[in-house]
Amino acid sequence: MESANTLRQGGECKGGVLAYLERLEAQMNRSSRKSEELTVHTKESSQRTKIHELRRQRDKLRAEVKRRQARIKASLDNEDPNRTVELSEQEDLARQWGNVKDILQAYRFTGLSGKLTSRGVCVCISTAFEGNLLDSYFVDLVMEKPLRIHHHSIPVFIPLERIATEYLQTDIQRFLFSLCEYLNAYSGRKYQTDQLETDFSAFLTGPLQRNALCNLLSFTYKVDQGHQTFSFSATLLYEDLTAALPTGVTVMCPGAETSSARWEEHRASHEMLFRTKPLHQVFASFSKQVEILDLSLVS
Amino acid sequence: MDPETRELRALEAEVAALQRECSMLSKPWEKTSGARKSFQKFPQSDSEGWKSWRDLKSQLAHLKSEVSFLSKLTGINIRNYSKTEDITNNEVTEKDTKKILQRHRLSGNCSMVTFQLEFQVLEIETKEKSSSVITDLSIIMEPTEYSELSEFASRAEEKRDLLMFFRSLHFFVEWYEYRKNTFKHFKEKYPDSVHLSEGTCSHCMEIHSARQPGFELVIVWRIQIDEEGKVFPKLDLLTKVPERALELDKNRVIETAPLSFRRLLGVLGIEAALDSLIKLLCVEND
Numbered sequence: 001m002e003s004a005n006t007l008r009q010g011g012e013c014k015g016g017v018l019a020y021l022e023r024l025e026a027q028m029n030r031s032s033r034k035s036e037e038l039t040v041h042t043k044e045s046s047q048r049t050k051i052h053e054l055r056r057q058r059d060k061l062r063a064e065v066k067r068r069q070a071r072i073k074a075s076l077d078n079e080d081p082n083r084t085v086e087l088s089e090q091e092d093l094a095r096q097w098g099n100v101k102d103i104l105q106a107y108r109f110t111g112l113s114g115k116l117t118s119r120g121v122c123v124c125i126s127t128a129f130e131g132n133l134l135d136s137y138f139v140d141l142v143m144e145k146p147l148r149i150h151h152h153s154i155p156v157f158i159p160l161e162r163i164a165t166e167y168l169q170t171d172i173q174r175f176l177f178s179l180c181e182y183l184n185a186y187s188g189r190k191y192q193t194d195q196l197e198t199d200f201s202a203f204l205t206g207p208l209q210r211n212a213l214c215n216l217l218s219f220t221y222k223v224d225q226g227h228q229t230f231s232f233s234a235t236l237l238y239e240d241l242t243a244a245l246p247t248g249v250t251v252m253c254p255g256a257e258t259s260s261a262r263w264e265e266h267r268a269s270h271e272m273l274f275r276t277k278p279l280h281q282v283f284a285s286f287s288k289q290v291e292i293l294d295l296s297l298v299s
Numbered sequence: 300m301d302p303e304t305r306e307l308r309a310l311e312a313e314v315a316a317l318q319r320e321c322s323m324l325s326k327p328w329e330k331t332s333g334a335r336k337s338f339q340k341f342p343q344s345d346s347e348g349w350k351s352w353r354d355l356k357s358q359l360a361h362l363k364s365e366v367s368f369l370s371k372l373t374g375i376n377i378r379n380y381s382k383t384e385d386i387t388n389n390e391v392t393e394k395d396t397k398k399i400l401q402r403h404r405l406s407g408n409c410s411m412v413t414f415q416l417e418f419q420v421l422e423i424e425t426k427e428k429s430s431s432v433i434t435d436l437s438i439i440m441e442p443t444e445y446s447e448l449s450e451f452a453s454r455a456e457e458k459r460d461l462l463m464f465f466r467s468l469h470f471f472v473e474w475y476e477y478r479k480n481t482f483k484h485f486k487e488k489y490p491d492s493v494h495l496s497e498g499t500c501s502h503c504m505e506i507h508s509a510r511q512p513g514f515e516l517v518i519v520w521r522i523q524i525d526e527e528g529k530v531f532p533k534l535d536l537l538t539k540v541p542e543r544a545l546e547l548d549k550n551r552v553i554e555t556a557p558l559s560f561r562r563l564l565g566v567l568g569i570e571a572a573l574d575s576l577i578k579l580l581c582v583e584n585d
Contacts (some may be wrong), residue, residue, distance in 0.1 A: 016542050016545055017538070017540070017545065017553075017554075018539060018540065018541075018542065018545075021537065021539065044303065047303050047304065047307055048303070050307060051303065051306055051307055051310060054307070054310035054311060054314055055310060057314050058310060058313055058314050058317060061314060061317035061318060061321060062317060064321055065317055065320050065321055065324065068321065068324040069324060072324065090355065091323075093355050093356060093359060094323075094355065095319070095320065095323055096359055097355060097358065097359050097362065098319075098323065099319070100359065100362040100363055100366055101362060102380045102381065102382065103366055103377050103378075103379075103380050104362065104365060104366055104369070105380070106377050106380035106403075106405055107369050107373070107375075107377060109403070109405065109461055109462070109465070110373055110375050110377075110462070110465040111373075111462040111465055111466055112369070112372065112373045113369060114365075114368075114369060114372070115365065116361075116364070116365050116368060121368065121372075123372070126462060127462070128433075128460065128461065128462040128463075129460075130458045130459065130460050131432055131433040131434070131436070131458065131459030131460060131461075132430065132431075132432050132433075133420070133430075133431040133432065133433065172372065173372060173373070173374060176372065176373075177466065177469060177470070180466060181466070184462065184463070184466070242529075243527060243529075244527065245527065
């Protein structure tokens with residue numbers, strides 16, 4: 001979009017489109033060269049100090065490791081001289097074993113981890129929302145032709161069948177990542193809704209209506225602003241099941257005071273907030289506003 | 300990667316490995332029966348050293364194959380991981396609330412992008428429920444030339460969304476490889492007309508025509524990551540045209556070219572749109 005506009009404007013400029021582009025290019029090159037030089041320089045000097053520090057640490061650790069190994073060897077020599085040779089190999093293998101086991105555990109932080117089974121593989125999909133680690137789900141795959149799902153813990157309202165039909169046979173990676181997207185979005189929506197129900201129930205003036213997929217929410221709430229209480233009803237629709245933010249938001253003012261400009265201002269800003277920020281964070285910002293007002297009343 | 304950065308990375312990895320080794324060498328060897336104790340955390344531990352060694356070897360092979368399988372499945376290759384628990388925070392505070400703070404270090408690569416992560420996870424356990432929250436996240440990625448990636452990394456750090464980071468990284472790399480292969484394909488198909496100023500890894504493809512010097516089409520293909528971590532391509536067309544031609548262009552074809560290109564993309568898809576554009580400039584008869 002931007003390039004189309006700039007080109008149109010450029011046509012009217014002196015020197016024409018080409019000259020305009022060339023000027024832009026030259027400007028870009030000059031500023032990028034400058035910032036490159038600066039970042040390279042600061043990066044280099046901080047790197048050098050870090051390298052010195054690490055070298056020192058490494059030497060210290062090497063000495064400590066040698067010391068401990070010697071101490072162990074000495075204590076074992078007193079026990080049984082034949083065992084020490086075997087044990088150092090075992091020690092090395094044990095270390096490797098621990099390392100690989102750790103790495104396997106670490107995969108759950110990527111969202112996808114799993115274990116090999118006799119039939120194939122059991123993949124575990126972890127979900128999270130903005131730093132909060134949430135539920136995990138599993139899919140047990142049987143490695144046959146055709147590939148099939150032995151069993152799984154995916155909730156029924158996630159379109160597993162559709163995703164499997166599209167990708168499972170041709171591209172397992174795509175199948176899993178697509179499932180990952182749906183599950184993470186669902187987890188995120190569920191988390192936001194749960195937070196609203198538990199932490200911000202004071203704002204709700206009626207029951208929160210939600211469906212299992214947490215993609216259609218309807219509630220009524222009130223916000224205090226000074227002496228006035230504004231009440232609204234909101235409906236949030238999340239048509240994109242791979243997103244944790246709504247695609248459609250409607251905020252309405254129930255009751256007769258719909259004509260006031262202040263109501264309209266609040267209504268419009270709330271609509272904007274629900275569309276751009278996670279649900280519970282919108283209500284958190286409402287409570288902050290109330291706090292600020294309370295403080296101002298006191299002082 | 301320049302030699303200094305390489306040394307830095309190597310030193311960091313070595314220090315981490317030495318720290319692990321140090322802790323391994325200190326824990327089990329408290330008493331004289333230390334040899335048996337060190338195998339306590341491994342399955343099928345046996346007081347007979349020989350038997351458990353063989354089991355250990357086969358277990359190790361099995362685990363290694365699991366890691367390599369996961370690496371292929373996710374496209375993410377984790378090379379190093381270490382975790383430390385902050386014992387000082389392991390207190391039982393008010394009303395049966397248990398808090399454990401863990402520090403994690405993770406490094407590896409996803410195709411041509413290498414990453415190094417450090418994050419903290421706070422586990423809170425009360426009688427009703429338990430929760431895990433990532434309380435701090437720091438991401439170092441290389442190469443640093445992709446501004447979209449570094450912007451995305453800082454956003455992920457802010458949101459502490461580690462899983463989204465990996466998911467989006469996977470999709471970014473997928474798009475990156477697709478762009479590289481597409482540009483390579485066109486360079487091979489039309490070697491004289493297509494010019495890639497930074498090789499196949501560049502984000503621009505220039506189309507020249509020997510028959511019409513002075514006319515140039517530049518396709519700019521960026522891979523963007525939005526606020527929610529969704530990765531999508533953004534293609535634009537820039538035209539370089541001699542002034543005389545602009546004057547003659549009564550129908551303002553050149554001015555509207557970028558917009559027409561967008562529409563073309565929507566109809567034909569990326570490959571077919573680029574192909575037709577190249578054919579237009581180069582293969583056409585005068």
